[in-house]
Structure formats: C-alpha cells, structure tokens
Amino acid sequence: xxxxxxxxxxxxxxxxxxxxxxGKGMLHAVxxxxxDVYEGETLGLVGESGCGKSTVGNVIMRLLQQxxxxxxxxxxxxxxxxxEQQKEFCxxxxxxxxxxxxxxxxxxxxxxxxxxxxxVQKICPKNEIEKRIQKLCETVGIAKELxxxxxxxLDGGTRQVVGIARSLxxxxxxxxxxxxxxxxxxxxxxxxxxxxxxLQKKFDLTFLFISHDLSVVRHISNRIAVMYLGQIVxxxxxxxxxxxxxxxxxxxxxxxxxxxxxxxxxxxIILEGDVPSPINPKPGCRFAQRCWMARxxxxxxxxxxxxxxxxHKVACHYAAVSRKEAKTAKTTILSSL
Amino acid sequence: xxxxxxxxxxxxxVQYVTERGTGNALNGLTLTIHKGESLGLVGETGAGKTTAALSVLNLLPxxxxxxxxxxxxxxxxxxxxxxxxxxxxxxxxxxSMIFQNPLTSLNPVFTIGEQISMVIxxxxxxTHRQADEKTKQLLEEVGIPGSRxxxxxxxxxxxxxxxxxxxxxxxxxxxxxxxxxxxTALDVTIQAQILELMKKLKTxxxxxxxxxxxxxxxxxxxxxxxxxxxxxxIIEHGPxxxxxxxxxxxxxxxxxxxxxxxxxxxxxxxxxxxKIAGATNLxxxxxxxxxxxxxxxxxxxxxxxxxxxxxGHNVACFVKAEGK
Amino acid sequence: MDKKILFSRxxxxxxxxxxxxxxxxxVLLSVFSPFIVQFDPVTNSLKDRLISPxxxxxxxxxxxxxxxxxxxxxxxxxxxxxRYSLFIAAAVVLVAAFIGTILGAVSGYFGGxxxxxxxxxxxxxxxxxxxxxxxxVMAILGPNIFNLIIVLIVTSWVQYCKVTRxxxxxxxxxxxxxxxxxxxxxxTHIMFRQIFPNVTTQLIILISQQFGWTILTEASLSFLxxxxxxxxxxxxxxxxDGRNYLITNPWMVFAPGIALMxxxxxxxxxxxGLRDVLDPKKI
Numbered sequence: 001x002x003x004x005x006x007x008x009x010x011x012x013x014x015x016x017x018x019x020x021x022x023g024k025g026m027l028h029a030v031x032x033x034x035x036d037v038y039e040g041e042t043l044g045l046v047g048e049s050g051c052g053k054s055t056v057g058n059v060i061m062r063l064l065q066q067x068x069x070x071x072x073x074x075x076x077x078x079x080x081x082x083x084e085q086q087k088e089f090c091x092x093x094x095x096x097x098x099x100x101x102x103x104x105x106x107x108x109x110x111x112x113x114x115x116x117x118x119x120v121q122k123i124c125p126k127n128e129i130e131k132r133i134q135k136l137c138e139t140v141g142i143a144k145e146l147x148x149x150x151x152x153x154l155d156g157g158t159r160q161v162v163g164i165a166r167s168l169x170x171x172x173x174x175x176x177x178x179x180x181x182x183x184x185x186x187x188x189x190x191x192x193x194x195x196x197x198x199l200q201k202k203f204d205l206t207f208l209f210i211s212h213d214l215s216v217v218r219h220i221s222n223r224i225a226v227m228y229l230g231q232i233v234x235x236x237x238x239x240x241x242x243x244x245x246x247x248x249x250x251x252x253x254x255x256x257x258x259x260x261x262x263x264x265x266x267x268x269i270i271l272e273g274d275v276p277s278p279i280n281p282k283p284g285c286r287f288a289q290r291c292w293m294a295r296x297x298x299x300x301x302x303x304x305x306x307x308x309x310x311x312h313k314v315a316c317h318y319a320a321v322s323r324k325e326a327k328t329a330k331t332t333i334l335s336s337l
Numbered sequence: 338x339x340x341x342x343x344x345x346x347x348x349x350x351v352q353y354v355t356e357r358g359t360g361n362a363l364n365g366l367t368l369t370i371h372k373g374e375s376l377g378l379v380g381e382t383g384a385g386k387t388t389a390a391l392s393v394l395n396l397l398p399x400x401x402x403x404x405x406x407x408x409x410x411x412x413x414x415x416x417x418x419x420x421x422x423x424x425x426x427x428x429x430x431x432x433s434m435i436f437q438n439p440l441t442s443l444n445p446v447f448t449i450g451e452q453i454s455m456v457i458x459x460x461x462x463x464t465h466r467q468a469d470e471k472t473k474q475l476l477e478e479v480g481i482p483g484s485r486x487x488x489x490x491x492x493x494x495x496x497x498x499x500x501x502x503x504x505x506x507x508x509x510x511x512x513x514x515x516x517x518x519x520x521t522a523l524d525v526t527i528q529a530q531i532l533e534l535m536k537k538l539k540t541x542x543x544x545x546x547x548x549x550x551x552x553x554x555x556x557x558x559x560x561x562x563x564x565x566x567x568x569x570x571i572i573e574h575g576p577x578x579x580x581x582x583x584x585x586x587x588x589x590x591x592x593x594x595x596x597x598x599x600x601x602x603x604x605x606x607x608x609x610x611x612k613i614a615g616a617t618n619l620x621x622x623x624x625x626x627x628x629x630x631x632x633x634x635x636x637x638x639x640x641x642x643x644x645x646x647x648x649g650h651n652v653a654c655f656v657k658a659e660g661k
Numbered sequence: 662m663d664k665k666i667l668f669s670r671x672x673x674x675x676x677x678x679x680x681x682x683x684x685x686x687x688v689l690l691s692v693f694s695p696f697i698v699q700f701d702p703v704t705n706s707l708k709d710r711l712i713s714p715x716x717x718x719x720x721x722x723x724x725x726x727x728x729x730x731x732x733x734x735x736x737x738x739x740x741x742x743x744r745y746s747l748f749i750a751a752a753v754v755l756v757a758a759f760i761g762t763i764l765g766a767v768s769g770y771f772g773g774x775x776x777x778x779x780x781x782x783x784x785x786x787x788x789x790x791x792x793x794x795x796x797x798v799m800a801i802l803g804p805n806i807f808n809l810i811i812v813l814i815v816t817s818w819v820q821y822c823k824v825t826r827x828x829x830x831x832x833x834x835x836x837x838x839x840x841x842x843x844x845x846x847x848x849t850h851i852m853f854r855q856i857f858p859n860v861t862t863q864l865i866i867l868i869s870q871q872f873g874w875t876i877l878t879e880a881s882l883s884f885l886x887x888x889x890x891x892x893x894x895x896x897x898x899x900x901x902d903g904r905n906y907l908i909t910n911p912w913m914v915f916a917p918g919i920a921l922m923x924x925x926x927x928x929x930x931x932x933x934g935l936r937d938v939l940d941p942k943k944i
Contacts, residue, residue, distance in 0.1 A: 049524055214525070
C-alpha cells in the first residue's frame with residue numbers, strides 16, 4: 001500500500017446528522033465529520049455506543065438522509081444524485097450489517113436472499129442468476145446445499161458469511177462493515193475477519209470498518225478514526241494510534257481494554273462518569289467533562305482536527321502535552337479510587 | 338483443605354427438552370470453588386456457562402430444563418435436596434447473582450431503593466428506615482449518590498444500572514457472587530469502571546466470585562483461576578497465568594489464537610475450523626474432536642478425563658495428558 | 662418454520678384441533694347442504710306448524726329440529742342459513758382484510774403524513790358504534806345482503822389496518838430491509854417482497870378470529886331485521902322469529918342459537934390455536 005499513490009475513493013466532507021427529539025431539542029448524532037478513505041485501504045471507525053459511528057455508515061449508504069455535508073465516490077457527488085444514478089451507486093457501495101439474525105429475511109431461503117441483487121438491478125438475464133449465485137458461494141465458501149436453507153437453520157457465523165456474500169453480489173468497490181463481528185463468538189469472529197481480509201485482497205476492496213472492539217480494528221485497519229459524541233477526535237495510521245495517540249480520550253480508551261496477558265497489567269486510566277447526552281451539546285470540547293486534563297478554555301472553545309504529524313490529526317487543544325500528563329493522571333486517578 | 342470448599346459441582350448433567358429435540362446443555366460438569374477464590378468460567382455461546390450458573394441456584398427454566406445426573410454441594414449440602422425455604426435462604430443471602438442485562442434484571446416499576454431494601458428486609462430483621470439507610474450506604478459504595486435512592490431504573494444509564502445490580506448483589510454480604518457476563522452490554526470505558534469496582538469490592542467483602550464471560554481479558558483482569566467450558570464440560574482448569582500463558586487444551590489454545598492482539602505483529606488469526614458443539618449436536622467422545630488438529634482415534638469414542646499436568650493445572654485431553 | 666414442527670404443534674394444540682375440525686365440519690355441511698336437506702326451507706306450509714324436533718328418529722327425512730311457526734323445517738333453514746352466514750362472513754373478512762392490510766402497510770411503511778391521515782381515519786371509525794352505523798346505512802340504502810356486506814366491511818377493516826401497520830413498523834426497521842434498500846430495490850419491492858411475508862402470520866390469526874366476530878355481528882343485524890331479509894333464512898332472523906315462541910316452542914330459538922354459538926366458538930378456537938401454532942417465540 002505504501003508504494004502506490006493513494007487516491008481517495010470516498011470523501012466525506014462536513015457530514016452532519018441531527019435528529020429532532022420532541023420536547024428535548026436536537027440530537028447531534030454526527031457533528032461535522034470529514035474524512036477520506038483511500039483506494040484499497042481499510043479505515044477503522046471506533047468509538048463507544050452512541051458516538052455516531054454507525055450513523056456515519058448509514059448516512060454514507062443513504063439509509064439516512066444527511067442534515068448537511070457531502071459525500072464523493074471517485075469524485076462523483078453521491079448525495080445529489082438522482083434516482084437512476086443512485087441505483088448505479090448501489091453497485092459500487094455496499095454494507096455488511098452487525099446482526100446476522102435481523103439482516104437476513106427470515107421468510108426467504110438463502111438462494112432467494114442472494115438472488116435479490118440480480119433481480120432488482122437486472123444486471124444479468126434470469127437464467128444466469130443461478131450461475132452467479134453458485135460463483136458467489138464459491139468465493140465466500142458457502143456449501144451449495146445450504147442454498148435451500150432458511151436463515152434460522154444456520155449458525156451465526158454462516159449467516160454472516162451469507163451477509164458478506166450478498167454485499168459482494170454486485171461487485172462493489174467500497175464496503176461499509178458495520179460491526180460485522182461484534183455479535184459473534186471469538187472463534188467464529190476470527191474466521192469472518194480472515195474472510196474479509198482475503199476478499200479485500202482478492203477483489204481490491206476498500207473498507208470502512210466500524211467497530212467498538214479496538215483489537216479487531218487494529219488487526220484489520222490501515223488507519224483508524226476515533227469518534228466521541230459525534231465527532232472525530234483523532235485519526236491516524238493504526239500503529240500511530242496504538243503507540244503514539246495524543247487525544248486524552250484515545251489514551252483512556254486504549255488503557256481501558258482488559259488485556260489477556262496476565263503479565264501486562266499496566267496502570268489504567270478510568271474515566272469518570274458516563275458519556276454526556278448528545279442532545280443540544282454544550283459548546284467547547286465534547287470530552288471536557290470527563291477529561292482529566294481539561295482546562296478552562298476547553299469548556300468554551302471547540303478544538304478542531306489539527307495535523308500534528310503527517311497523516312495524524314488530533315482534535316485537542318493540549319495534544320502536545322497529553323501523553324506526559326497521562327502518566328501523572330494514572331497515579332492520581334487510581335489513588336482516588 | 339477440604340473445609341475450604343464452598344461450592345462443589347460434581348458430574349452435573351442438565352438436559353433441555355424442547356420441540357426441536359432434547360439438548361444436553363451440561364454433560365458431566367465438575368467444578369469446585371473455594372472460599373475467597375475468584376474463578377472465571379469462560380466459554381462460547383451454547384457451551385453451558387449460564388446453565389451452570391442457573392443450576393447452582395436451582396433456577397433452571399421449568400419444565401424445559403432439568404438436572405438428570407450429578408449433584409451440587411453448597412457447604413457440603415446438596416442443593417437439589419434442599420427445601421424451598423432453605424433454597425430461598427441461600428439465594429440472595431449466601432449466593433447472589435449479577436446478570437448480563439441490568440435493564441431486565443431490575444423491575445421498572447419500583448425505585449432502586451425499594452428493590453434493594455426489599456431484598457435486605459426479606460433476609461434481615463430490620464425496620465424500613467434501617468434498610469433504607471443500608472441501601473444508601475451500598476449505593477455510595479458502588480459509586481452512586483445516595484440521593485438517587487428514589488429514582489427508577491429507567492433514569493439510570495447502562496453502567497449505573499449495573500452498579501445498582503452489583504449493590505443488590507452484595508447487599509446481604511453473600512459468600513458467593515455469581516456474575517453472568519456483567520459487562521458485556523457495556524462500553525469499554527464503562528466496563529473498566531465496573532471491573533475496577535468489582536475488584537475493590539472483592540477484596541473489601543472477601544466474597545468468592547464466579548465470573549462467567551466469553552471475554553478472556555476480563556478473566557485475566559479479575560480472576561486467579563479459570564475454567565474453560567466446552568460442550569457442557571470443563572476441558573481445562575487452572576491458574577489464569579498458566580492457562581492463558583501456556584494453554585494445554587487445543588480449544589483453549591485456539592481461542593487465544595483467535596483473538597486479535599493489541600500489541601506486536603499482526604498475524605493471520607487462527608480460526609478454529611468447524612462449528613461450535615451445541616447442546617443438540619454434541620459429538621461423541623471428546624466434544625471438541627471434530628475441530629481438533631491433534632485428534633487421535635481414542636478421542637472419537639471416549640470422553641477424556643481430567644488429568645493434572647502440572648500443579649493445579651488440569652486438562653481433559655488424551656494427547657496433552659499423555660505428553661506431560 | 663419447519664413443516665415438521667408446525668405439524669407437531671398443530672397436533673399438540675387442543676384449541677387448534679377442536680377449532681379446525683369443527684370449522685371443517687361446518688363448512689362441509691353448509692357446502693353440501695343441498696344434498697342433505699329434504700324440505701324447502703323458504704315456502705310456508707301451515708299444516709306443519711310448530712312440530713317438535715324428531716331428531717334423527719326417522720333419519721334426515723323427518724323434521725330433525727322441528728318446524729317453525731310457518732311450518733318450515735328448521736334443520737333445512739339452519740343449513741341454508743349457514744351458507745348465507747358463511748358467505749357473508751367470508752366476503753366481509755376477505756375484502757376487509759385486503760383493504761385494511763394495504764392501508765396498514767402503506768401507513769406503517771411510509772409513516773409521516775400518510776400514516777397520520779390513515780390512523781386518524783381508523784380512530785374515527787373506531788369511535789362510531791358499529792350498530793348505529795349499520796342502522797344508519799341500512800336505513801338509507803335499504804336492507805339487503807349486499808349492503809350488509811358493505812356495512813360489515815366498513816366497520817371491520819380498521820382491525821387489519823392497525824395490526825398490519827404495527828407489524829410493518831417493526832419489520833421495516835430490520836436490517837434485511839436496509840440491505841434491500843442498498844441493493845437498489847424499489848419501495849414496492851421492499852414492501853411486498855421483503856416486509857409483507859413477515860406480517861402474514863399475524864394476519865392469518867386475525868382473519869380466523871374476525872370470522873367469528875363477523876358471523877356474530879351479521880346475526881345481530883339480521884335479528885334486528887337490518888341484515889338478511891325474510892324469507893331468506895339467516896341464523897339471526899331465525900332467532901328473531903322464535904322470540905315469541907321461546908316459552909312454548911323453545912327449539913325455534915335454541916337450534917339457531919346453539920348453531921351460532923358453536924360456529925363462533927369454532928372460529929375463535931381456531932384463531933387461538935393458530936396463535937399458539939404459529940408463535941415463533943414459543944419453544
């Protein structure tokens with residue numbers, strides 16, 4: 001990847017998604033998010049529940065109408081496309097859903113589920129559909145006998161493979177993976193991750209990989225964007241995030257993961273309190289309420305994403321000192337417990 | 338040593354009868370918890386983790402689930418043979434449970450104060466006011482301001498609700514706390530808070546802990562010993578350091594290899610081939626043999642017994658037990 | 662759902678079995694009634710007035726359930742009446758289910774203003790007492806079977822609409838609907854090919870329950886002489902005819918009354934049984 005000239009396949013610019021909550025105000029699910037996804041790469045989008053990461057995926061797939069912002073696919077404006085063009089974009093962009101139970105229609109056989117794309121897009125004559133489905137099954141490794149089964153007769157892992165096969169049926173370039181492995185068991189999860197990575201290599205796919213599981217994201221992503229309360233707080237190459245992150249939230253998030261290795265029990269930063277409500281957020285840094293190094297101006301001034309190293313952007317006024325202060329923070333927080 | 342045993346599960350077999358057929362959720366589960374021990378029970382979906390926990394409290398869903406063999410001894414006394422009154426006494430007072438989903442384990446029409454003090458009043462002779470006072474203390478113990486006593490469960494966030502669940506769990510100072518995936522529904526930073534809280538309470542109250550989870554990280558964070566469950570049987574048991582450091586059973590090794598690591602080189606994940614053995618399609622012999630790379634002829638027909646390979650570290654595998 | 666499980670559940674559900682057998686029997690009796698009845702159910706024969714029931718003393722050639730005040734054989738009238746009752750109920754239920762389902766599906770799927778308008782219409786319909794509406798319509802249009810069917814449809818489509826709407830609203834948020842959307846499927850495709858198959862179960866249950874309700878309502882309207890008009894027999898107007906003879910010749914009321922009760926009960930049992938059989942959540 002490093003050798004090729006990187007081209008943005010997807011450009012998200014100033015994306016906003018607000019929902020009106022009657023009687024309460026505006027819920028800022030996604031608040032001014034911009035990022036590029038380069039051809040052939042995997043961009044991991046991580047954050048905790050309610051941070052808006054799935055909303056970003058849904059807006060990109062036009063499952064939700066954006067409040068503001070633009071999306072370009074290979075330079076073409078997706079959001080302002082008419083119906084015919086939108087149908088064309090469907091062939092290039094697809095999504096894999098989180099829940100392999102609700103993502104497959106319980107009343108349809110696997111064959112019927114996989115044939116849907118060919119029927120609605122009419123890209124091949126009817127008698128060719130069966131051949132295409134067979135090929136799809138070969139690609140992802142679904143036994144042909146399973147085609148006549150109903151989803152509930154398959155286990156979670158196989159169901160997710162069917163979901164992946166469906167997303168590949170139109171030969172897309174770009175796939176949004178919305179928590180594709182979060183509801184699976186560890187041993188099955190590994191199989192799906194391996195499959196996704198194999199498919200990416202084989203078909204030269206570009207992924208936006210949405211997940212709350214940092215270890216999975218680290219494994220599959222080239223770059224990672226960390227979201228907090230509807231905003232991207234840090235974006236950098238994967239190794240950079242794990243070794244040299246600068247946003248206090250990223251630092252806390254990484255230290256919060258329980259590690260399997262018994263000998264690796266580093267001191268951790270325990271964030272206090274809960275994620276604040278995204279309804280009518282207060283001005284200033286969204287993280288200031290829980291941040292251990294928050295200062296006065298953090299509560300009034302919005303930090304913007306600043307490039308602190310090539311390809312490494314952080315939205316924090318005090319990114320320069322955060323790592324140093326994290327060390328002292330660990331001791332003070334732990335002693336207060 | 339013998340006196341030290343708090344809970345002993347011996348060769349427990351639990352069956353579920355449903356329309357789709359009979360499922361053997363537990364097939365000879367043997368497990369011992371000592372006083373003050375914190376034991377992690379780790380396994381994947383359908384391995385029988387939750388069934389094991391429910392059997393201990395005699396809470397299996399009726400009439401579908403029933404114990405068909407083996408016994409559960411609590412302080413040397415069989416749980417199955419206890420009268421209803423004795424059972425009620427044990428539930429909550431001696432053994433209490435924290436559930437995965439705090440939203441469904443709390444009753445939405447009562448305030449959290451009412452729910453916790455109800456538990457206290459049921460088991461201890463005290464006035465309403467004393468119970469309320471104790472509830473307030475407990476809430477503060479788990480990091481909730483005592484003033485929120487009169488709030489309803491819906492007014493709390495997921496993490497706070499789990500704190501309430503923990504407060505109710507420790508209210509009567511139980512000897513054994515069973516936690517069934519207590520942090521699975523929570524975010525990482527909230528999970529860290531809850532784990533920290535449980536660690537603190539564990540030392541403070543000196544309770545034994547049975548931690549049921551699929552997350553190996555949580556076990557290594559919170560427990561001294563770990564038991565790996567597969568196909569309704571314990572297949573490996575020992576100190577966390579040994580089991581996770583040098584796993585013996587091929588399943589445990591596979592499980593550890595399947596988790597993407599947070600450090601070091603990114604290697605291709607080791608996926609365990611085949612399907613997880615479920616209660617309805619349990620293979621003969623060693624339940625893991627169809628997925629096992631080391632499988633020998635014997636594994637296909639005989640159930641491997643638990644064998645001690647090194648002090649305190651047991652494994653149920655023919656190949657590994659012989660190679661010691 | 663597996664056919665095998667479905668079948669074993671059917672056999673296990675007592676409600677379903679009793680309901681299904683009774684319904685089948687009633688339908689068969691009414692379909693083959695021309696071959697069973699021995700008397701003209703409509704023409705008066707005053708010399709045979711008020712004969713007590715012979716039951717099956719002389720087989721089907723006697724007056725099994727006796728005769729009424731105009732000398733007509735009650736058993737024959739009962740069977741012929743069942744044809745009207747069942748036909749009216751079937752027509753009403755099918756048309757009402759069709760209208761209600763489509764409106765409900767549109768309402769649930771599109772939401773917004775469409776949903777608002779349809780739901781308010783439902784509220785208005787539910788606020789008008791059925792009987793009052795029926796009396797008004799019959800008074801204006803005149804009482805006949807066709808108008809009766811119209812009145813019953815107008816009063817019963819709301820049920821289907823509400824049930825379908827609620828189910829569609831649940832299903833439309835499922836991820837498989839989104840998957841269809843991102844494959845570029847049209848709204849009609851999503852609604853009829855993806856969502857609709859998931860709401861049919863509820864609909865089947867409702868239809869069988871509504872069958873009983875419709876038969877009962879038709880009987881009440883006929884009783885009030887707002888439904889099927891004499892001399893055409895209907896269980897409702899047969900009961901009305903027998904009112905005056907309740908003390909002296911009770912069979913005139915009992916025969917249609919019990920027939921009505923058994924039929925309604927059969928359909929209600931079938932409905933309850935179907936709910937048990939088709940419930941996916943039951944283990």
